[in-house]
Amino acid sequence: MYGRKLSPIEQRRKVAETFEWYARYYHESFRLPDYSAEKIDREFGYEGFGQIEEACANGQGPILALPHLGTWEWAAFWLALTPKYKVTAIVEPLEPSELFEWFVGFRESLGMNIVPLGPEAGKASVGALNRGEVLCLLADRDLQGNGIPVEFFGERTTLPAGPASLALRTGSPLLPTAVYWKDGSRWGHVMPAVDTERRGKLRADIARVTQDLAYAFEHLISAAPEQWHMLQPNWPSDFIALGEPMPEHLQALLDEDAAV
Numbered sequence: 001m002y003g004r005k006l007s008p009i010e011q012r013r014k015v016a017e018t019f020e021w022y023a024r025y026y027h028e029s030f031r032l033p034d035y036s037a038e039k040i041d042r043e044f045g046y047e048g049f050g051q052i053e054e055a056c057a058n059g060q061g062p063i064l065a066l067p068h069l070g071t072w073e074w075a076a077f078w079l080a081l082t083p084k085y086k087v088t089a090i091v092e093p094l095e096p097s098e099l100f101e102w103f104v105g106f107r108e109s110l111g112m113n114i115v116p117l118g119p120e121a122g123k124a125s126v127g128a129l130n131r132g133e134v135l136c137l138l139a140d141r142d143l144q145g146n147g148i149p150v151e152f153f154g155e156r157t158t159l160p161a162g163p164a165s166l167a168l169r170t171g172s173p174l175l176p177t178a179v180y181w182k183d184g185s186r187w188g189h190v191m192p193a194v195d196t197e198r199r200g201k202l203r204a205d206i207a208r209v210t211q212d213l214a215y216a217f218e219h220l221i222s223a224a225p226e227q228w229h230m231l232q233p234n235w236p237s238d239f240i241a242l243g244e245p246m247p248e249h250l251q252a253l254l255d256e257d258a259a260v
Contacts, residue, residue, distance in 0.1 A: 048190030080111025176216035
């Protein structure tokens with residue numbers, strides 16, 4: 001991520017910064033309902049927003065595929081308050097259910113439509129896109145263990161197939177996006193759309209697009225690795241280093257690599 005090996009002192013400092021940014025994410029997110037629309041707009045900058053405008057104007061909403069980076073809820077609130085777009089987000093269910101319901105209520109108070117990841121998420125996503133809504137998908141973790149093998153920061157893992165599959169099926173542009181803290185403010189970066197032109201069988205196209213999305217995430221995350229809230233094991237080497245049981249989908253990758 002940093003393009004070089006960090007010294008032990010640098011590693012400790014970067015780890016500390018990661019936890020500091022993660023705490024700031026929660027502190028800032030929980031205060032969002034108290035902020036005025038003027039403050040939200042004043043303290044948010046962006047590049048690449050024209051791609052979102054164009055998609056919404058055409059009536060087929062865009063897919064914003066995001067890593068768990070920076071302060072994405074600020075951007076979602078801004079989309080709902082300033083250009084006044086409808087925003088649908090697919091989110092990970094939490095336990096206990098009361099905590100999840102609280103988060104749903106909190107995010108809906110920011111103007112988002114929240115759909116839990118599960119059997120109904122695909123149908124809800126297609127409906128939102130066809131209505132011209134902005135669909136936000138946090139897509140740097142394969143929560144269900146049925147994702148697409150990719151090369152991600154030099155090691156194989158899996159990423160969810162949802163963003164690529166939805167883009168290929170609906171024609172919605174797939175826009176790799178991140179929101180950072182930058183120079184005392186928040187900065188949204190929307191990258192050019194991933195190439196989702198059909199080239200062959202659907203499964204092969206989904207694999208190609210997901211890999212291209214992984215490369216885009218590498219670019220976005222490398223701009224501010226300490227703001228990446230990836231605090232769970234995500235690669236086979238993570239589980240090996242921690243001495244934890246290997247998930248079946250990652251063990252399958254190791255077995256496949258060993259057989260080559």
